[in-house]
Amino acid sequence: MKFFMILFLLGIPTVAPVMYSLKYFYTSSSGIPNFPEFVVVVLVNEVQIIHYDSNTKRAVPKQEWMNKITEDDPRFWEEETNMLNSNELTSKVNIAIVKQRFKRTEGPHIVQRMSGCEWDDKTYKINGFEQYGYDGEDFLVLNMTTETWIAPRQEAVITTNNLNNNKAQLAYFKFYYTKECTDWLKKFLYYGKCLPACSPDLPSVSLLQKTPSSPLTCHATGFYPDRAQMFWKKDEEELHEDVVRGEILPNHDGSFQMSVDLGVSWLRDDWNRYSCVFQLAGVQEDVITPLDKRVILTNWRRRGASMTVRDIHLHFSYFFPTFIKKH
Structure with missing residues (x-):
């Protein structure tokens, strides 16, 4: 299965619940000219709300209404920038490790990370997700149900063993994706008036x-x-x-x-x-x-x-x- 492939499913029942989503896409690259080594895109319900890259080193709003968030949290953009600055430093270490795992140190390479959560405001069902890809293929996937990392590739086994031994980090992931992530999602939905509406819109x-x-x-x-x-x-x-x-x-x-x-x-x-x-x-x-x-x-x-x-x-x-x- 190609990493982050989007599937358009047909035959969905008309009474299916509507899920709201918050997704973070991180892209780390090396050896690609004229392209930032680190890019972050944040989406709510598939609408981009935040952008960051290693050239500007600033988190910026992509929707006008996102500026309203500073009315309640004046330091939001500063804290968001500091967090993504830290993620940028970590990404350089991660891509170096992955290249060693695959024994491919030369040429252009890309490490992708997707994380976030989905929330149903009617059934209150919550789904969290965290996964990594390398050069277009799955590399690491976190199973939220079993609270264990899975290695789709043999090269990722060493990494999953190390991560699965970190019980404190696994417990944090469970808390974040079932509580903190959905709290942020609800906040963004509030500021964005549900992007564009909390109820379905007919065409x-x-x-x-x-x-x-x-x-x-x-x-x-x-x-x-x-x-x-x-x-x-x-x-x-x-x-x-x-x-x-x-x-x-x-x-x-x-x-x-x-x-x-x-x-x-x-x-x-x-x-x-x-x-x-x-x-x-x-x-x-x-x-x-x-x-x-x-x-x-x-x-x-x-x-x-x-x-x-x-x-x-x-x-x-x-x-x-x-x-x-x-x-």
């Missing part, structure tokens, strides 16, 4: 088609959280053949977007028998968009009512994404 859904022979796209944007699925159905039967689901992608405001394509081979009979279905974790009712030729946005014509300003922006961002991104 706006549009039907798009580039040409009469192109697949018909059902596009949903602005939803939150990112545990969702979309599919096409005919009457009450879900379609699988000639259907392509896109990945869930982030928007700049912390919400998400996704799409699902329907091949034109299906569009030979009554279009009113088709509909696009969007399902969001934590929401009981589906968002159903009937297939109506009058509301399809195309790049050769627009049937029915004239376009709104929002329609025009969506139209051009779909057909000319590179232009919109650059301009």
